[in-house]
Amino acid sequence: MSAPPARDARLHVLVLAGGGGTRLWPLSRRRRPKQFLTEFGGTALITQTWNRVSAIVPKERLWVVAGRTHEPVIRELLPDLAPPHFVREPAAKNTAPAIGLACAAIAAEDPDAVVAVLSSDHAIHRPDRFRDLLRAAAALAAERGKLVTLGIVPDRPATGYGYIEKGASLGPVREAEAFGVARFVEKPDVTRATEFLRSGNYLWNSGMFVWRAADLLAEIDAFLPELGKGLKEYAAAPAGTRDEVAARIFATTTPISIDYAVMEKSNRVAVIPADIGWDDIGTFRSLAEVNPDGQGGSATAREVVAVDARANLIHAPGKTVALIGVDDLIVVDTPDALLVARRDRAEDVKKIVDALAAKKRDDIL
Amino acid sequence: MSAPPARDARLHVLVLAGGGGTRLWPLSRRRRPKQFLTEFGGTALITQTWNRVSAIVPKERLWVVAGRTHEPVIRELLPDLAPPHFVREPAAKNTAPAIGLACAAIAAEDPDAVVAVLSSDHAIHRPDRFRDLLRAAAALAAERGKLVTLGIVPDRPATGYGYIEKGASLGPVREAEAFGVARFVEKPDVTRATEFLRSGNYLWNSGMFVWRAADLLAEIDAFLPELGKGLKEYAAAPAGTRDEVAARIFATTTPISIDYAVMEKSNRVAVIPADIGWDDIGTFRSLAEVNPDGQGGSATAREVVAVDARANLIHAPGKTVALIGVDDLIVVDTPDALLVARRDRAEDVKKIVDALAAKKRDDIL
Numbered sequence: 001m002s003a004p005p006a007r008d009a010r011l012h013v014l015v016l017a018g019g020g021g022t023r024l025w026p027l028s029r030r031r032r033p034k035q036f037l038t039e040f041g042g043t044a045l046i047t048q049t050w051n052r053v054s055a056i057v058p059k060e061r062l063w064v065v066a067g068r069t070h071e072p073v074i075r076e077l078l079p080d081l082a083p084p085h086f087v088r089e090p091a092a093k094n095t096a097p098a099i100g101l102a103c104a105a106i107a108a109e110d111p112d113a114v115v116a117v118l119s120s121d122h123a124i125h126r127p128d129r130f131r132d133l134l135r136a137a138a139a140l141a142a143e144r145g146k147l148v149t150l151g152i153v154p155d156r157p158a159t160g161y162g163y164i165e166k167g168a169s170l171g172p173v174r175e176a177e178a179f180g181v182a183r184f185v186e187k188p189d190v191t192r193a194t195e196f197l198r199s200g201n202y203l204w205n206s207g208m209f210v211w212r213a214a215d216l217l218a219e220i221d222a223f224l225p226e227l228g229k230g231l232k233e234y235a236a237a238p239a240g241t242r243d244e245v246a247a248r249i250f251a252t253t254t255p256i257s258i259d260y261a262v263m264e265k266s267n268r269v270a271v272i273p274a275d276i277g278w279d280d281i282g283t284f285r286s287l288a289e290v291n292p293d294g295q296g297g298s299a300t301a302r303e304v305v306a307v308d309a310r311a312n313l314i315h316a317p318g319k320t321v322a323l324i325g326v327d328d329l330i331v332v333d334t335p336d337a338l339l340v341a342r343r344d345r346a347e348d349v350k351k352i353v354d355a356l357a358a359k360k361r362d363d364i365l
Numbered sequence: 366m367s368a369p370p371a372r373d374a375r376l377h378v379l380v381l382a383g384g385g386g387t388r389l390w391p392l393s394r395r396r397r398p399k400q401f402l403t404e405f406g407g408t409a410l411i412t413q414t415w416n417r418v419s420a421i422v423p424k425e426r427l428w429v430v431a432g433r434t435h436e437p438v439i440r441e442l443l444p445d446l447a448p449p450h451f452v453r454e455p456a457a458k459n460t461a462p463a464i465g466l467a468c469a470a471i472a473a474e475d476p477d478a479v480v481a482v483l484s485s486d487h488a489i490h491r492p493d494r495f496r497d498l499l500r501a502a503a504a505l506a507a508e509r510g511k512l513v514t515l516g517i518v519p520d521r522p523a524t525g526y527g528y529i530e531k532g533a534s535l536g537p538v539r540e541a542e543a544f545g546v547a548r549f550v551e552k553p554d555v556t557r558a559t560e561f562l563r564s565g566n567y568l569w570n571s572g573m574f575v576w577r578a579a580d581l582l583a584e585i586d587a588f589l590p591e592l593g594k595g596l597k598e599y600a601a602a603p604a605g606t607r608d609e610v611a612a613r614i615f616a617t618t619t620p621i622s623i624d625y626a627v628m629e630k631s632n633r634v635a636v637i638p639a640d641i642g643w644d645d646i647g648t649f650r651s652l653a654e655v656n657p658d659g660q661g662g663s664a665t666a667r668e669v670v671a672v673d674a675r676a677n678l679i680h681a682p683g684k685t686v687a688l689i690g691v692d693d694l695i696v697v698d699t700p701d702a703l704l705v706a707r708r709d710r711a712e713d714v715k716k717i718v719d720a721l722a723a724k725k726r727d728d729i730l
Contacts (some may be wrong), residue, residue, distance in 0.1 A: 026687070095728075221418035303726075307716045316703050320729050322391070322717040329691065331705055333698065338681050340696055340705065341689035352671045354686040364685050 017066035017120040026337035046120040065102040096261040102230040107213035125277025136176035137210035146270040148355035151203025157193035162205040382431035383487040391702035400485035411485040430467040461626040472578035490642025501541035502575035511635040516568025522558035527570040636641040
């Protein structure tokens, strides 16, 4: 139709890879959080995250923020990552300090940088559409100074996500339409979620953002002035001493999410509805959706033989799995741990992890 | 109290070890039927069977009947077994031909032999009492020519066993009381089983028998004359040619159980009520009873961590098992197969085995 898409000159990608990933235990472990799992499509989710956008962002503009522990595996899974572009998060203080640190590093290298902040553990089934929307969001950020969030168009009354109510239209932007944000809404109950879905005015808060690094830092200055001050110091420090500065900043920083700290307060916020086949792979319920299957439910196994069994989600690579008279179960088998749970109780994996932690069973966590 | 028990001079033990054992799949396999499993008490069930009676029977009077396939493992598990005392069953033709063959061999060596016929895959929690009753049964067989069966005193309205209705008392025999048999009853439904339990007149048919070998052979002559004729030929044949003779007999023998063929027809039958803590380990429900445990049900695992889980039966040696919101499940984990079943559907393991057999998945059976 048109000319081949030009690379968007100033777009950087920041991959958030700091997650601990216990919601998928025993599949995910402390040392193997879900962004490193290959069970969702053959390659690690973090590698998929980068592969999905590498056609529109040169590898010199790839950044990752994560803890030091995960640096070796991330470098292995992302060979395109330039060594200085791994931003070490000195401690887990939620997303605002981590994103601030990374945006400070990016702005120090490229003061006009536009940054797409992406989670490392999502599945996106329409990558073409996703890239189009990223370009639209980058234009909105570069040309109109917006802090853009991608709002997923809901296809069911999910209660596991926060919602964004669309405000007034900001008009078409490339192949998308942008909106102001009327408000951010906490995870609703199923009644409200059903209303939200019916109204057509609500989107899921995906945790993916696009903004000019300088604009984000200005908002941090406004809403978290202490952190903002620290980040200036960090950006000004010589590369060799930055980790030390970061450790000092993080020692006194209060943990807070970028949503609470900035997005819910800023008047520069915009949202682009995203119909991209998104899945956050937050709990095992997502595994079912990513690997759909027929008899006896979804399965990753050598084979499943079922007698009167329905809607079970099985992960037992290499094994023959027999099911008799059971419905709506999650079964996850690993060499040292086995989970059997009701599907609607998937969130309670956290309780299992807490119980094992209390028993000092660190070898299994 | 009294003098130390004398060894019962003519008592032989015949262990039936021919079972195929698919009811405990994936724990048991074709090549590893349940009599060879060590999950029920640390040593193989067949070894436990012999150890339980070796205090009252000299090892020269131990016999086993089983298929040739299992001979090596049985010899390993029963080092006390004299080489000529392994009686090779040429084909699986149910219990009457196998027991007949073994009793012919025993009678050929010791014409006055009294034989205790024991299953190789039962658990017995009161071995002292069991030995006392075996001695009583042996006396009844030796002195009064009875075909004695041990009838388990029921402790619940089980529907998985045949029942024996006691007849008139035959009076005390040593430390037991013996009865005639009014009738044998097929597996009842739960209503009848409850009546049986309440009446106090019914016992479970355990499949354990004590008789003079010569008496059993006489009854086979009466009720299965063709087989009886073959068995005489077998007994008369030189040791080196017996397998050949047995193969010829079995080629034309109709499969039939000793219960149908002899016990339900003979007027020499007696029963001794046996309060011996008996468990036939026929399905996984038995595993629960043999390995009782607390939270989350019974378990053979490294550890079980449970959230809202009750009455589950877990077999996953070495693993950490997490249960969330599940009740009354059987979970059996092995290196190549995993079973998840509702406890009340344990019998349907047979359907799984049949389905795998139909798919020619012999490596897993």
